[in-house]
Amino acid sequence: MNTSDLPEHIRLSHGGGGQETQTLIREVFYRSFGNDILLQAEDSALFHLNNSAHIAMTTDSYTVSPRFFPGGNIGKIAVCGTCNDLAMVGAKPCYLSCGFIIEEGFAIAELRQIATSMASELSTNGCQLVTGDTKVVPRGGVDGIYINTTAVGECCFTPPPSSSSLKPGQVLLVSGNIGSHGAVIFCHREGIDVDSGMQSDCRSLWPVVHALLPFQREIVAMRDATRGGIAAVLHEWADQSETGIQIEASSVPVQNEVQGFCEMMGFEPWHLANEGTFVLAVEAQAAQAVLDILRKHRSSAAIIGQVIAEHPQRVILQTPWGTRSFMEPPTGELLPRIC
C-alpha cells in the first residue's frame, strides 16, 4: 500500500466519476500539475489567450460500449459530451479537436457512420472540427474505437457560472428526466430486452444554454450530470460550497421505464449517468422563468430542491411521506465504459 489513499493498482472505480476518481485526481494529477486554472475544478478551464476575452477549454475521451445504442452512438456522444462541458460554464463551443484510436480491422463503413453523427452534432453546436489525429493499433490493443474530443469556446456568461458560489435560498433544477443514458447502456450491455422505447438522453446542450443567456446573472451554477448521475453533481456542489442541499425526491423527474428499471435492478435514478441532462442552481426569483425556458426544450424539466444552510456538505432527500435521509454519493465502479 502507498501512504496515500490510493491502492497500488488502478481500479475501475477510479474512472467512475465518484469519490475514488476524485482521490486519484487529487493524489496523482494535482500533485504533478496543480495550477490555479486546473484547481478551479470546473467542467471547463477558463483562461485568456493572445489578448482575448475569456476562453473555455475542456477534454473528454469516449470508450462507450456498445458503440451504437438507442438515442446515439460513440460519435454523437463524443461531440455532445465535450461541447456540453463548455456550455456548462456558459461558453459557446467554437472549435473542436478529435483524436481517434482505432483497432486494426475496424469496419470503415462504421467509421463513416460515426463521423456523420459527429458532423451532425457539430452543426447543432455551431462548432467546427479543426484538427485531428488518427492512430491505429494492432488487434487487441483497443476495443474497436475510442475517441477523444477537446473543445475551445467563447465565454458568454458574465460572470461564468461556478459551483463554489452556491448560497442558501437558491433553487435547484434539472433540465429533464434523469437516468436514461445509464439505464439504456446497462440494459444493452447485460442483454436485457428493452422494448419500452427507452432512449439515451444524449443531446447537445448549447441551444438551451443559449436560450438561458438573459438569465446569466441569476444562474449560479450549471453541471451536466454524466458519470455518477445527479448525485455526483449535488455532492460535489455541497462539498465545494460548504452548504447543504435539500432535494424533494418526488420532484425529481424520472421516466416510468427508467423508474421501473431502477426498481427491478435496485438502483437509484440519481446515481445513473446522463448525457444531455444538467442540474442548475439559480437565484429564487428567477427559478420559474428559467424553468419555463427549460420546458420549451424538454417538458420534463423540474425544480427539484434548494440550497440550505443546515447540514453543510450533505445532500438531504425529503420523501413525500415527510421522512428525510441522506442521498448516498456515488461510489465504486458504477458502470464502466458508460461514455
Add this chain to the structure above:
Amino acid sequence: MNTSDLPEHIRLSHGGGGQETQTLIREVFYRSFGNDILLQAEDSALFHLNNSAHIAMTTDSYTVSPRFFPGGNIGKIAVCGTCNDLAMVGAKPCYLSCGFIIEEGFAIAELRQIATSMASELSTNGCQLVTGDTKVVPRGGVDGIYINTTAVGECCFTPPPSSSSLKPGQVLLVSGNIGSHGAVIFCHREGIDVDSGMQSDCRSLWPVVHALLPFQREIVAMRDATRGGIAAVLHEWADQSETGIQIEASSVPVQNEVQGFCEMMGFEPWHLANEGTFVLAVEAQAAQAVLDILRKHRSSAAIIGQVIAEHPQRVILQTPWGTRSFMEPPTGELLPRIC
C-alpha cells in the same frame, strides 16, 4: 470494396502517417468535417477566438509501446509531441488538456512516473495543464495506458510558417540527427539488444523555435518529422507546393548507431520516425544564420538540400557519386504504436 480508394476495414497502415493515412483522412474525415481551417492541413489549426490574435490548436493521441524507452516515456512524448506541433506553426504552447485511458490493474506508481515526466516537459515549454479526463476500462480494453493531449498556443510568427509557400531556391535543413526514435522503439519492440547508447530524440522544440523568432520572415515552413520520418515531410511539402525537392544524401545527419541499424535491417533513415527533430525550409540568405542557431541546440543540425523548379511533386536524392534517384515516400504500416 468501396467505390473509394479505401478497403472495407482499417489497416495498420491507415495510422502510419503515410499515403494510406492521407487517403483515410481525405475519404472519411474531410468528407464529414471539411472546413477552411481543417483543410489547411498544417500541424496545428489556426483561428481567432473572443477577439484574440491568432491562436493555434493541435491534438495527438499516444499509444507508444514500450511505454518506457531510452530517452523518454509515453508521458514525455505526449507533452513533447503535441507542444511540438504548435511550435511548428510558430506558436508558443500555453495550455494543454490531457485525456487518460487506463487499463484496470495499471500500476499507480507507473502512472505517477508518467505524470512526473509530463510535468517536467510542460515546464520546459512554459505550458500549463488546465483540464483533464480519466477513463478506466476493464482489463483487455486498452493496452496499459493511452494518452491524448491537446494544446492551444499563441502564434508568434508573422506570417505563420506554411508548407504551401515553398519556392525554388529555398534551402532545406534538419534540426539534428534523424531516425533515432524509430530505431530505438524498433529495437526494444523486437528484443534487439542495444548497448550502443542509442536514444530517442524525444524532446520539446519550443525552446529552439523561440530562438529562431528573429528569422520568422525568412523561415518558410517547419515540420517535425514524426511518423513516416523526414521522407513523409518532404513528400508532403513537394506535393502541397508543387515544387521539386532535392536532397544531398550525404548531408542528411544520421548517428552511426542508427546508420548501422538501418543497414542491418534494410531500412532507410529518412523513413524512421523522430520525436524532436524537424525539417525547415528557409530563404537562402538566412540559411547559415538559422543553421548556427539550430547548432547551438544540437550540433548535428545540417543543411540537407533545396527546393527546385524541376521534378514538381518529387523528392530527388543526390548521392556523393553523382547519381540521382527518387526518395521513396513512406508507405505501409511502418512501425505501429511508434508514438
